[in-house]
Amino acid sequence: MAYVSMGEAHRRITDYLTRFSDAITAQNAASLRRLLAVTSDSHLLLSLADALNIVQDSNRLVKQNEKFGQYGEMLVPLLRALQCYRIGQLVDSYSAFEKFANAFIQEFRNWETAWALEALYVIAYEIRVLAERADRELASSKKTTEKLKGAGSFLMKVFGVLAGKGPKRVGALYITCQLFKIYFKLGTVHLCRSVIRSIETARIFDFEEFPSRDKVTYMYYTGRLEVFNENFPAADQKLSYALSHCIPYHEANLRMILKYLIPVKLSLGILALDSMLENYNLVEYKDIVRALRQGDLRLLRYALQENEDRFLRSGVYLVLEKLELQVYRRLIKKIHVIQKHKDPSKAHQIKLEVIVKAMNWLEIEMDIDEVECIVAMLIYKNLVKGYFAHKSKVLVLSKQDPFPKLNGKPV
């Protein structure tokens, strides 16, 4: 912390207060929001924090001038939040910021136009980030972590303020997305349901009106929820929307979307290209795709195990596991192709022994009874067309279209 004279400190604080009140008077959201980003490393706020440490009674500065005093309810806690943040008292910083945010919302309600939305967005972001950091501080001293939950309650309140007929309603989707982030982090994703219902069924909102950026984020999170619930067609639709509307150079975001879209597509029988996986650094799916292409069950299991933690954490493990069905299908298809080369007239008859041998070669123990049961199941699920003859232990493939295409329906 550089040395700052008392006079200079006073000047900085007064300058900040002036900017704040001017921004509100002029209804200038762009100026205002820069003053609220407590967790950012902006030079303005860093130097302000230094000044606050010198001037012990910044509140007096606020109250002694009517120009700033009228915003005292907001300014006093805001300054405290900033000061606490910079000296590492995160819990106090959060509590003060929450106070500020509540006071801000009171004012926001009274402003007729939606001029302050950009500032509100910053507040929504900051309150979430501060809450996360405050909870970390609480956790390390073994206390109850409740700040993020509190931030969630605050944002629900904000959502209620925005969910009306006026121009402010376009802000609702941004707030929704912040709420999603909170609920995902807290593990209370069931709470997403009520906001989703409000967005999707209430007649107040027209989805197309919302800013594109917010729509992409919204579709990303709702798409992820569909993946958790294994509604693959819905997940495909939402994540694909997010993908196609995402700005192309936001590569990190594209990667996040693809991380969930790829397993969905795989379930629908659509493979991803290696080049794409490499481009977006999603190499954890490479072996899985290869296993699907080659009908290699051992490789699938290996890939699942190698990346078990990662897949479990993102909630796609159970989805990927079920790709086993497609791997069986591919294996039988390959055997069929090989046999066609040797003797086309007999190619459609596959001895179950051959499949057993293939499995053993892949170091997978499977006896002929199990193979027969799997073959019966594949036929029943229409992944393979034909029949099996128990006494001769043979799978007889249909001469026409023995491996029906999956046609985008989940297996």
Place this chain on the structure above:
Amino acid sequence: MNRRNKDDHRSDDPSSSSSASNSSRSYLNRDKPSHKNPNRIIPDSTMATQGWRGRRPDAAESDVPLNRANSQRFRLQGQHDDDDEERGGCGSDPRFIVGTCPFMCPEKERLQRERLRDLAVFERLDGDPARTSSDLAVKKFCRTISMKDIEASDVRPLPVLDRTLNYLLDLFDSSDHPFVTVHDFIFDRTRSIRQDLSMQNIIGDQAISLYEKMVKFHVISHHKLRKCATKGPPTSPMHHLNMEQLIKSLASLYNLYDINRKLDCDCENEAEFRSLYIFLHLGSQGHNHIMGESLSFWLSRLPPSVIRSKEMLFARTILRLYHVGNFWRFFYCISKEATYLQFCMIETCINEVRAEALACINHGGYKLHPYPLKLLCEILKMKESDLEYFCGLCGLETSVDEMGNRVLSLKQTSFSHPKGGLNTYDYSGLEQLMREMKI
């Protein structure tokens, strides 16, 4: 309110509770073989240091009554305020009681129920419906209590709850009364135990042990109640209520595991009890969303040590085999690895899998090569007579081949999934599972 009474937590009657556990042969009191000391039911001196009331992380402020916001932490995500019922239906009371009742049933209640002749069959002294004793009466579950009216003398402290639970579970195998009667009694009285635990916000090792026993009770009841319903659907209201409480107890148990983990304690049986949750998702009856969240999401938040445990891996394998449709390996794995508790949970979907298996074989097999029943029996773990009957329920005919073996003819067009009324057939090799549990 003085909440840290370390001195009065000793059980009143250590000898009686330990002799009760010694003589018990029921599954529920028998701990797993690896347990250090199977008779360690009464609190010993280690309890004093741990503080059986549960050392909450903010215990420094123990003189301040806990507010409700803190207590929310002790609820499993997604478990909404159903738990209010366990606390006696009062949503706003902030304080936790310290119970002092030394009997299984508070004296006031015992005398009142004697007067009103409201005594269960097990509580009657010499069969007299108007007389009971402090050795026989057990506190009933009460849905509508207001926390304001509760006195400490109405609530049983942990050692008494422990003793009460052991007493109840000893009755589980009693053959003097029909199982539904036994179940009904234990069902209600254990619910009251959970209520007392909840009111006092008891956490820690002993609470976990109590909940584990109560979950076991519900799981094994789940299995036994199916056998009782010989006529009509296997899911009677009693069955449904039992499942409801099973899920609630599991939720509370998991909550305790999570809290315990924060206090750096390891729970021996956690893996097995977590695995039971996975089996709840099996079958068309299986709830896709239990307690409001998807299974994938639940798994994503489990600690790696639990996820990679033998019991969890088994459960995940069974789930995969079920969804992929590999019925051969489904039954093979169950026979090889399932514990009795796990089997009781899986049992719900076993007949469904068997029906699917018949559908597959009937659909894909060559008409001129009927499938030998003997082989099917081995795969589906059924007795031949049961399998024949089951085929009939599925609309399939069996016949005899030229060598005299019973076979299933294939490509029958009359297959249909049996609509309800499925009996529980014997599972071949179940005795093996049960034998292993005895040791």
